[in-house]
Amino acid sequence: MHTEHQRCAEACYQCAAACEHCALSCLQEENIDMMRECIKLDVQCAALCRLAGQFMALESKHLPSLCRICVDVCKACAEECSKHQHPHCQQCAKRCRACAEACLQMAA
Amino acid sequence: MHTEHQRCAEACYQCAAACEHCALSCLQEENIDMMRECIKLDVQCAALCRLAGQFMALESKHLPSLCRICVDVCKACAEECSKHQHPHCQQCAKRCRACAEACLQMAA
Amino acid sequence: MHTEHQRCAEACYQCAAACEHCALSCLQEENIDMMRECIKLDVQCAALCRLAGQFMALESKHLPSLCRICVDVCKACAEECSKHQHPHCQQCAKRCRACAEACLQMAA
């Protein structure tokens, strides 16, 4: 794998792990009512990032298009997560932003 | 799930199953040398269609963008598969075309 | 694909779709507090069933072991879902039980 692809795949997998962890943690928060959107976006973002990581390794011709969606979903998830003070949300927002940045370069 | 979403999700999962089956069968063909591109596209198409099926059920806002990529990958896979006379390739091409058509409606 | 494998793969994908739909619907229920466990199991069950569907098509040697876990997760998800009267939970419980039954035969 090219170094650039590998770095981006790592960002994708780290983002997926942060999203899954955030989703699980949100499900255990006392005030789950305000975490609905966060959980929903976490699940989508994790699934999409895992696929992007896979397409990175497969050197798919369709990688740039997929990365463009990844940028959008990661940004949406980061925006939602950054509204909450829970450490898992703050950590997830950070990983999502890093992944969005890495995917933006691959989408170009 | 809306009926339209459900029908498209079914087309996605049937396409994924046909692609995985085609990939495995290609790996067992005597003349594997000419099946390289087919296997590669099968693996990508299966993974993408499974994710599209998931996003369908999640009623993701990003579904139309994802469906547009799905249309492209399904068409590419159908085109490659239709070059080969193996029944699994012909069947896969058929499922890919059906999935591309269903996803095209969701992308609109 | 063998007919038996194909029937089981279909049960897996239908179960995955029902679980994803149930997860999303639970996230929109007014009384989300009592749906925590249901959402958690839905997400796990959907992911596992999608993988089982894939392994079915790949005719993996490790399919029986995977199907045994699938039986356990589907049963756990069905049990949790059947506690709730929401139509999406009832439907999900039904699909989970059908999938558990199909996987039990493949695990043998």
Added chain:
Amino acid sequence: MHTEHQRCAEACYQCAAACEHCALSCLQEENIDMMRECIKLDVQCAALCRLAGQFMALESKHLPSLCRICVDVCKACAEECSKHQHPHCQQCAKRCRACAEACLQMAA
């Protein structure tokens, strides 16, 4: 996520990436005929490791059972890959062995 879970999830995702890369590279090898089994195992191992990574973050009750299958599939993939001198096979075998070891601890 617990540190131990996190370390294992990382091993899983690194293994998945190495397997996908190996599969793609095998598909481009001149002597593809002898890489059939390697490609087949790579695809299975990548999919299973990605799911294990997801279950790790979800702290699933069914993680130990899943990790046991992961150990088996990783070992099988490592054994096949170690038969070939291609750098991608050697690298994949290494990642598979590291993942098998990490999963073995989680399975206990």
